[in-house]
Amino acid sequence: MTKSSADNKSTETDDDIGGDPVTVTVSDVEAKMRLDKWLVLHLPELSRARIKSLIEKDGALQKDGETFTNASWKIREGETYTLIPPPVEDATPQPQDIPLTVLYEDEHLIVIDKAAGMVVHPAAGNWSGTLVNALLYHCGDTLSGIGGVARPGIVHRLDKDTSGVMVVAKHDKAHHGLRDQFSVHDIERVYHAIVHGAPRPGIGTIEAALARAGADRKKMSIVDAEAHSSARHAITHYKMLEKFGTGLARLEGDSIASLVECRLETGRTHQIRAHMAHLGHPLLGDPVYGRTGVAGLKPGTPASDSAIATLAAFHRQALHARQLGFIHPITGEEMSFETDPPEDFARLLASFRRL
Incomplete structure (x- = not known):
């Protein structure tokens, strides 16, 4: 393996190699590895996600002088790659x-x-x-x-x-x-979420510590607080407000989706998303903790066809911070603000109400 680049500076941080080209050549023992995984071994200052993005989105990798965008390519002995990251912003x-x-x-x-x-x-x-x-x-x-x-x-x-x-x-x-x-925890924080299925019981509290998932730095996992030094105590109080598609559910009396109110006692990264997924009811549209489609929602009627199309066009987790209440830090006045969900959330909600 050969590697050439400008000297790494001590001030560089993860996902930042200062725009310096880095050239690496595949050795015999490294052959058949996945390209992005292999580059991580030689560029530990970059995360795999950042390398994959540089390859696929930024076109920053060259193979034999030509741009190469297949991050999952199985590398071969003797191949030489040069990573030319964009200038640091x-x-x-x-x-x-x-x-x-x-x-x-x-x-x-x-x-x-x-x-x-x-x-x-x-x-x-x-x-x-x-x-x-x-x-x-x-x-x-x-x-x-x-x-x-x-x-x-x-x-x-x-x-x-x-x-x-x-x-x-x-x-x-x-x-x-x-x-x-x-x-x-003196702040009133109320969220509305549309989730898969309907939680049982309809009212409850989720108390489960959260920490970064080992393999995915952008995802939070439920962990044993005593076993993880980085674990953060997290409490979510939830209440189901509406049930949708009861007649379409696989189990009698169940539903395919529901509107849930979540009140935060703590405010951790991805708390509601991770907690509701842990409960077995991930948020609709959530690309990290959720799943595609909705169990029991099949085409064939105007209402179901509409709900399927609306969900397909909904490109985010179905979560809206509806209410925030606090004491004004200077005047001491009690303040509370509430907003209706935006159009895309309201449209998704309306489509499921018609089921």
């Missing part, structure tokens, strides 16, 4: 004129209804078009600096494809006050 977020739905704003904080598809703060692969970029344009330099350069004012987050209410601090005192309420 500036990690300092810039203001961007992106429309925001503002529910409330004063000199201390701003409450917004985040659109589905919007990333909250810049990170690898999403250096622009984020909520932070929009807030920098809208609020100027008034945002709290506690979150650092990349996350000014950010007290809590919603997943990219989760819509709904968020609060952002405009200065450090407000940030401290809001963060303290989140840390002691």
Whole structure:
């Protein structure tokens, strides 16, 4: 194996090799390995997901001088590959004129209804078009600096494809006050989710610790809190609000999907998504914890055909942060904000109500 590149800098982080070309040649003992897995062995500073993205999406890999985009290719002895990553982007977020739905704003904080598809703060692969970029344009330099350069004012987050209410601090005192309420679970957070099947019992509490899944860094797993040092205590209170397609379910009295209200006692990454999947009722449309299609939903009637088509066009997890309540960190006023789900969620809900 040969490897040539500029010297790696100690400041480089995962998913960042500074734009320097890296050339590797397959040895006899490495033949027949999958290409992306093999590159990880020689480029440990990059995750496999990042390498796969560079190959398939960015066209950053060359084989014998030609662009090569098959990350699953079984490599052969003597083949030489050169990875030419795109230049590292500036990690300092810039203001961007992106429309925001503002529910409330004063000199201390701003409450917004985040659109589905919007990333909250810049990170690898999403250096622009984020909520932070929009807030920098809208609020100027008034945002709290506690979150650092990349996350000014950010007290809590919603997943990219989760819509709904968020609060952002405009200065450090407000940030401290809001963060303290989140840390002691004094924030009212209510979500609506459309899930596979219907949970039994219809009202309950899921108390299960969460930690990063070993093989998938973007997924959370239910773990034994005592056995995992990185485990985070997590509690979700749920209540089923509606059942859909009862007549289509395989078991009498069951349903093929349901609308569930989730109240968070803690706020961990992917908490609702992981907890509902653990319960056996993953969210519709969830590409990480869910499954395609809906058991029992088959074509043949106008209602089922409509539901199938609507679900096929729904490209995210069916989760909306409906309500957020907190004490204003400066005035002490009790505040509560509630939003209806966006059009795509409402359309999916309506199609299942017709079953």
